[in-house]
Amino acid sequence: MEYSELLRDACRQLPVYLPGKPIELVARESGLDPAAIVKLASNENPLGMGAKAAAAARQAIAESGLYPDNSGYRLTQALSRVHGLDPSQFVLAAGSNEIFYRLCDLFVEPGCEVIFGAQAFISYRIATAIAGGTPVAVPMPGFTHDLEAMRAAITPRTRLIFLPNPNNPTGTALPRADVEAFARDLPGHVIFCYDEAYAEYQSAPADLRPHIAAGAKVVCTRTFSKIHGLAGWRIGYGYAGKELAALLNAVRPPFNTGNVAQAAALAALDDDAFVQESRRVNAAGQRQLQEGLAALGIEHIPSEANFILAAFPDAAAAAAALQARGVIVRPVANYGLPGHLRISVGTESQNSRFLDVLASILVSKKPPV
Ligand SMILES: Cc1ncc(COP(=O)(O)O)c(C=O)c1O
Structure with a gap:
């Protein structure tokens, strides 16, 4: 007998949870050094644990x-x-x-x-x-x-x-x-x-x-x-x-x-000191990302959390291009948002890396004048 014959009806077609890609996996797929990869894809605390x-x-x-x-x-x-x-x-x-x-x-x-x-x-x-x-x-x-x-x-x-x-x-x-x-x-x-x-x-x-x-x-x-x-x-x-x-x-x-x-x-x-510091780093990172995205002409939705949802003309291509350059962000097409990417707030240097790589992608996409 096949498992499919034994399954409860409810479990025949389940929605799938798509987690942020782990750094190790991206390193294997892209041949990049894991240490050079920045993950801004799972809304983790960029300071790690206290x-x-x-x-x-x-x-x-x-x-x-x-x-x-x-x-x-x-x-x-x-x-x-x-x-x-x-x-x-x-x-x-x-x-x-x-x-x-x-x-x-x-x-x-x-x-x-x-x-x-x-x-x-x-x-x-x-x-x-x-x-x-x-x-x-x-x-x-x-x-x-x-x-x-x-x-x-x-x-x-x-x-x-x-x-x-x-x-x-x-x-x-x-x-x-x-x-x-x-x-x-x-x-x-x-x-x-x-x-x-x-x-x-x-x-x-x-x-x-x-x-x-x-x-x-x-x-x-x-x-x-x-x-x-x-x-x-x-x-x-x-x-x-x-x-x-x-x-x-x-x-x-x-x-x-x-x-x-x-x-x-x-x-x-x-x-409590660690929580306060995490909150401070997040608020500063939010400002950095918001200003950086605005400077690149990318709209975002105001956020009260530790991530930002931003609109991209071709979000899937942008996520792939970022990942190929060692920056992992989260596509959200599975939420019915195919034109957006979710970017977790990182440390100042992680945010800068994301914005720099994003700028380089956008420049390389512009038609030559
Ligand atoms: C809105 C929301 N609720 C709950 C969770 C679950 O977090 P955890 O299971 O790690 O406690 C998450 C994790 O991303 C979340 O975004």
């Missing part, structure tokens, strides 16, 4: 022969202090991505609808598809989530709404008052997942903790992959009311977060 997290990770490696603490006791206690919530309100995950899948495990089956923006982070679409749910992709005029249209898309079959703020890949963010009002009046059969992967880069992020305290069906997700610089360790978390957190913990695979990841995350939470 010194405190690195030291804690090194120390935790000694314990790697043992299974980790399945409850993540110390990390959960620290999160409880940081957010002012009870430890039982948290769920740890192998990246916040995992929580989207666990939500679909719990609440989505064939016939259920899941609402998200048409150009919202693609994981929601994949998690919905695997669960056999019906995706309801709401148009995003001006590359921004349309909360009224999302509200209007709710039917009796709706189970989940995903909202990333700021959104990836557009970088756009909704004002906190709008998000807070949206979360307040959702019907009782709908669970709202508010994805805060880039919230630390925002000046005024929404705060849904009062809604959670008031009993709203809300889960907020956070990650250590972005401003904390721990993408490689795969660790994130969600916070919600106790009942929802317990449900999420019940469907979480045992030991889903490793001991080194937990230790590094715990230390990262205690490294």
Whole structure:
């Protein structure tokens, strides 16, 4: 018997997650020295991880022969202090991505609808598809989530709404008052997942903790992959009311977060100086990229995160030409944005390299006079 005959219907045609190309792979494909390649394709922290997290990770490696603490006791206690919530309100995950899948495990089956923006982070679409749910992709005029249209898309079959703020890949963010009002009046059969992967880069992020305290069906997700610089360790978390957190913990695979990841995350939470520095580097990099793109006549969408979506006459060709010269950026045609590229904010020298290579490509494309 073929696997195809055994598969659940939902898994026959799944949307694909296209990650940023790893430096090693590009080096192999292009024959370039890996050290000469700049990756601005996965919204990572260009500073890497902070010194405190690195030291804690090194120390935790000694314990790697043992299974980790399945409850993540110390990390959960620290999160409880940081957010002012009870430890039982948290769920740890192998990246916040995992929580989207666990939500679909719990609440989505064939016939259920899941609402998200048409150009919202693609994981929601994949998690919905695997669960056999019906995706309801709401148009995003001006590359921004349309909360009224999302509200209007709710039917009796709706189970989940995903909202990333700021959104990836557009970088756009909704004002906190709008998000807070949206979360307040959702019907009782709908669970709202508010994805805060880039919230630390925002000046005024929404705060849904009062809604959670008031009993709203809300889960907020956070990650250590972005401003904390721990993408490689795969660790994130969600916070919600106790009942929802317990449900999420019940469907979480045992030991889903490793001991080194937990230790590094715990230390990262205690490294405010590193977070501040990361925020400063990102703000400076945003300005550098925005000015550099404008000088080259390339339009971009204002971003509140650590990346920029920019419009290119031939985005696929531009991405290929950049990559051939050792700069990896992210095409976003799979988001229905074939005329754009997403560029993660790097260090000053990485941003300069990108802008220089881009300028050289644009010059070489100009017809001779
Ligand atoms: C909007 C958004 N949410 C969640 C994530 C997931 O991050 P992780 O699984 O690394 O925590 C990402 C990663 O790119 C993202 O862009």
